[in-house]
Amino acid sequence: MKHGGDLENIAVSPIALKLALALLYEGAQGVTKQELGKVLNLPEASTAASAEIRNKFVEMLNSLKDERADPAAEVRLGSRLFVDNCYTILKRYTSIAKGVYDTDVDRVNFTDSKAAAARINDYIKELTNGHVERIIEDESSLKDSAMVIANAVYFRAAWLDRPFDPKETRLAKFFLNNDKFVTVQFMRSSGQFFFAYVPELDARVLKIPYAVSARDSRSNLERESEPIGNFCI
Structure with missing residues (x-):
């Protein structure tokens, strides 16, 4: 580290x-x-x-x-x-x-x-x-x-109720910082999710539930990336 x-x-x-x-x-x-x-x-x-x-x-x-x-x-x-x-x-x-x-x-x-x-x-x-x-x-x-x-x-x-359809996977830019990015495979899903901004990390956090009781995934979304419509993870 x-x-x-x-x-x-x-x-x-x-x-x-x-x-x-x-x-x-x-x-x-x-x-x-x-x-x-x-x-x-x-x-x-x-x-x-x-x-x-x-x-x-x-x-x-x-x-x-x-x-x-x-x-x-x-x-x-x-x-x-x-x-x-x-x-x-x-x-x-x-x-x-x-x-x-x-x-x-x-x-x-x-x-x-x-x-x-x-x-x-x-x-x-x-x-x-x-x-x-x-x-x-x-x-x-x-x-x-x-x-x-x-x-x-x-x-x-597995994700709860809203599995990611492999057919919706697309290539997109993942920003390493303001200037540099790499092209990677992005899963896509549309829906209502818990979302928050954490100033201490300067990051946006997306919460997606798993098909397990009281468990969820919290994914950090980098601030410098392009605005996200349908949440991409």
Whole structure:
């Protein structure tokens, strides 16, 4: 994210990001733990903070299990800690990672960065049904690593009541900024949808319901694009 550049598109799952931060928080001490607690908006008292974040994740993971039982959607949240063989992991931490955050620990040899990258990428590829083939692009970046937290959220469901007709798919301009654009395939659908402008992001947001109870898609529409009549996503 830091080195992506202004024209790079970045998709971030808040659940996956918070899960990674929570795992770091559970293993941290001192000032580092305090700083992570502030980022996670936890109480200052460590005992209360730990109880709060664990309760929240148990509740969230249980709700995802309920979603998995819905035949209208396929939902997966996977998380794994890849730890170098030369480090010893406290059994208490391993127990918390698995019992609270449903996160397994996998031992790897990061000095063999090619093999380590392959194991991490294979895990994510399988978790996402091949939609994300790799998250480690530069194998050499793993050589000095002690641990890698890898997670992904996979969600697949049909739109509620208003599926996009493939015949209506058209090529159109997707603006990267005021001057640059790329031509891509746009799905099209006409109807009444929830719509809002978020000044903090300088973005317009379109909400489209999925055929899953209480779930929806919120798609950011870049401000610089041409005015949208029939909403294009």
